[in-house]
Amino acid sequence: MTDKPFESLPRHVAVIMDGNGRWAKKRGLPRSEGHIEGAKTFRRIGEYAGNLGIRHLTFYAFSTENWSRPEAEVKAIMSLFGDYLDEALRRLDEDKEKGIRLRFLGDKSRIDPALVSLMDTVEEATREMTKVNLNIAVNYGGRQEILQAAQSIARDVKSGALSPEEITEQTIEERLYTAGQPPVDLLIRPSGEQRLSNFLLWQCAYAEFWYSDVLWPDFTEADLDRALGAYAARSRRFGGL
């Protein structure tokens, strides 16, 4: 783990928590055990990144495509969210002290209403926190996010509240789940896969990508240090020279 600050720290780090299933398979365990370990890694890395001073963190926990997994696996993942939310509610005072704001990105309409109600309570209770913005993407899809922004704009144009000429990038951004947050600077994907998988399509327009073969449950603070070191050494030109 690092003992010196990084020269340039990303403002927004996004993580695709991949490899839980393979981690479990390697050990002859059910896939749900991989997700249990993955959820522990999420807590550990989230805490470490926040302590390093990263202000915005987004973890991909469940995609719009993940519903096609076996029912037992979906249930296991949803139950991990429930545990985490119960814990977040118990820990509210501590999180307030740390200044952690929790937000859920995604379409909540398909999620169990009891879970949604917990999500809403935690989001509401941490709304004023400003030190760390911790996003968890649940039933999230990048195309779906852009689609619902387009529908919202179309409704405003239809009602006369907006004219087509007035539509700017900001008009779209303020309708995304990440409204008000900076774009992703660094995207981390462990487990040897090198694709975006419909994650934060708009927000990753200029993100630096960092991949690793480590499976998510095995991901350590030292791995995050490596990603941040690589990020600090990159030259970001945003299309310029």
Ligand code: FPP
């Ligand atoms: C991808 O690995 C992982 C998921 C679809 C689920 C991720 C969920 C968690 C880590 C639990 C999160 C919990 C909280 C509290 C946020 P995979 O199963 O696709 O792995 P594989 O590619 O090896 O099969």
